[in-house]
Amino acid sequence: MSTLDRPSPANVGVTDPSGEVLQLFREHGGPIYRFCRSALRSTSDADDVVQETFLKLLQHLKAGGDRSNLRSWLFTVAANGCRDRARGRARWLPWSAESDRRIAPAHDERDDVRRAQAALHALGQRDRMLLSLRASGLSYREIAAASGIRETSVGRLLARAVDRWKRNL
Amino acid sequence: MTCLTDLEVHAVVDDQASEANREHVMTCAPCQRRVDERRHHMRNLTAAIDLLGEVPAELNDRVQHAIASGRAVRGSTVLRHTTSSSFWPRAGWISAAATAAVVAVVVFVVLPRFGAPTRLSASQVLERSLQTLATGTGVESLDYELTIDGVAGGPFRIKHLIDRSNPNHYRVASYGADGLLRSAISQDPARQQRIQVIQVDGRNYFVKVAGIREPVLSLPQMAQALVESIIRMMQATADPTLTLQDTPHGREYIVETPTVASHGAAATLDLYHARTVISAEDFRIHEFEGSGTLLRQPFSVSFKLLEQTVVGAAEANFSLEPGPDDVAIEGTPGEGPFEELLTAIVREAGRTGGR
Numbered sequence: 001m002s003t004l005d006r007p008s009p010a011n012v013g014v015t016d017p018s019g020e021v022l023q024l025f026r027e028h029g030g031p032i033y034r035f036c037r038s039a040l041r042s043t044s045d046a047d048d049v050v051q052e053t054f055l056k057l058l059q060h061l062k063a064g065g066d067r068s069n070l071r072s073w074l075f076t077v078a079a080n081g082c083r084d085r086a087r088g089r090a091r092w093l094p095w096s097a098e099s100d101r102r103i104a105p106a107h108d109e110r111d112d113v114r115r116a117q118a119a120l121h122a123l124g125q126r127d128r129m130l131l132s133l134r135a136s137g138l139s140y141r142e143i144a145a146a147s148g149i150r151e152t153s154v155g156r157l158l159a160r161a162v163d164r165w166k167r168n169l
Numbered sequence: 170m171t172c173l174t175d176l177e178v179h180a181v182v183d184d185q186a187s188e189a190n191r192e193h194v195m196t197c198a199p200c201q202r203r204v205d206e207r208r209h210h211m212r213n214l215t216a217a218i219d220l221l222g223e224v225p226a227e228l229n230d231r232v233q234h235a236i237a238s239g240r241a242v243r244g245s246t247v248l249r250h251t252t253s254s255s256f257w258p259r260a261g262w263i264s265a266a267a268t269a270a271v272v273a274v275v276v277f278v279v280l281p282r283f284g285a286p287t288r289l290s291a292s293q294v295l296e297r298s299l300q301t302l303a304t305g306t307g308v309e310s311l312d313y314e315l316t317i318d319g320v321a322g323g324p325f326r327i328k329h330l331i332d333r334s335n336p337n338h339y340r341v342a343s344y345g346a347d348g349l350l351r352s353a354i355s356q357d358p359a360r361q362q363r364i365q366v367i368q369v370d371g372r373n374y375f376v377k378v379a380g381i382r383e384p385v386l387s388l389p390q391m392a393q394a395l396v397e398s399i400i401r402m403m404q405a406t407a408d409p410t411l412t413l414q415d416t417p418h419g420r421e422y423i424v425e426t427p428t429v430a431s432h433g434a435a436a437t438l439d440l441y442h443a444r445t446v447i448s449a450e451d452f453r454i455h456e457f458e459g460s461g462t463l464l465r466q467p468f469s470v471s472f473k474l475l476e477q478t479v480v481g482a483a484e485a486n487f488s489l490e491p492g493p494d495d496v497a498i499e500g501t502p503g504e505g506p507f508e509e510l511l512t513a514i515v516r517e518a519g520r521t522g523g524r
């Protein structure tokens with residue numbers, strides 16, 4: 001059973017959940033990190049959002065918050081953090097693909113995957129976020145919760161995002 | 170049945186399609202090909218995201234430390250250059266800069282007025298600084314480096330002019346690590362005037378407010394109370410250390426409290442760590458850094474004095490004047506600089522229809 005599926009203990013809010021959050025970070029830090037990296041164009045922003053997400057998880061558990069679906073909770077908090085960061089940057093720093101040298105391709109990756117990554121980063125904020133959430137294995141319901149859009153719209157928006165991504169390949 | 174739309178094909182790939190559409194794909198070769206193609210794309214997309222890898226060791230250490238300490242930890246890229254910043258954090262920065270700046274005045278100007286000790290403990294050094302908290306006269310010019318956790322673009326270079334005979338008369342200008350002006354604030358009680366400058370996308374915006382009222386306690390006086398509290402807490406710490414060191418700039422005292430972890434209490438002021446560097450020659454504080462919580466909000470701030478001079482009242486220029494390319498806005502008096510700035514900007518945005 002994953003740590004994220006662990007049922008709520010009776011003494012929530014009494015014990016220090018730091019150890020549990022560390023364990024959750026070890027288990028799920030990778031997917032959250034990859035999501036933030038693909039949703040944001042700035043590596044330093046992505047790093048900050050990862051840290052904030054797990055600090056918020058610590059506060060959430062300390063306050064005896066709901067543990068029924070912490071995986072979805074983590075992605076929701078991370079997505080909100082990414083949106084806030086992207087919104088702040090969009091106001092003052094127009095981004096252009098030509099000027100972005102921050103994500104350098106690895107030397108040994110396949111060409112099609114590299115093209116896929118470049119095409120992903122050329123997409124708009126919402127498309128990147130939706131595709132990243134889907135690629136992280138979230139259901140439409142979880143994507144809706146994390147991205148703040150209606151569940152019934154998720155499929156349509158995802159399909160369009162994929163189409164735009166394909167055109168960028 | 171007609172062939173599926175792109176949206177329906179995508180729903181099949183995502184396992185969200187209706188039973189009828191799934192059956193259609195089983196019997197329609199073109200739609201099956203479209204589904205296969207889309208699945209291939211989705212696999213590439215997932216691979217592209219997987220290629221971003223695992224959490225780097227540096228971030229891993231940073232997050233683990235943050236979780237253990239319960240508060241945000243700066244990365245090793247503390248001095249990284251961040252060219253962007255949104256308006257609101259920047260507007261908040263003016264308020265933060267003003268507060269930090271007046272704390273610096275207390276640290277650099279007010280605190281160091283104690284006599285040369287022969288043999289003093291750390292606690293005695295701090296007690297002497299408390300006993301000699303008294304403002305002088307004249308105009309002091311301070312040039313110092315300021316780092317505040319959580320504020321991008323730093324460390325900041327601050328140029329500060331303070332009239333020690335009137336703590337409400339001052340001018341502060343802050344410059345980012347790139348050397349560009351970030352913000353400035355000037356206050357003149359005699360003219361009942363306060364001017365704030367905020368720089369956005371290379372353009373300076375001046376907000377001038379006339380008819381300001383002096384607060385019961387000036388910002389420096391409030392800062393002095395805060396620093397007094399910090400020093401009392403440093404004294405109360407079980408084991409503040411006093412070290413004497415010889416440097417190229419002369420002999421220095423270092424008073425430092427051991428670092429303690431947050432105990433989760435909801436104290437108004439909680440100090441995790443504080444460190445001061447004091448010149449053994451004139452007993453001025455040259456460096457000060459402290460971290461803790463104030464009103465339950467974590468803070469971490471450090472100052473490093475670069476230059477301190479006394480200037481003649483006649484040559485002291487407290488004013489801030491807009492240039493030909495700057496935008497000047499007339500504001501109205503409020504409860505403080507931040508409220509005045511916010512109100513002025515919102516009114517201006519409303520007047521111009523948000524354009």
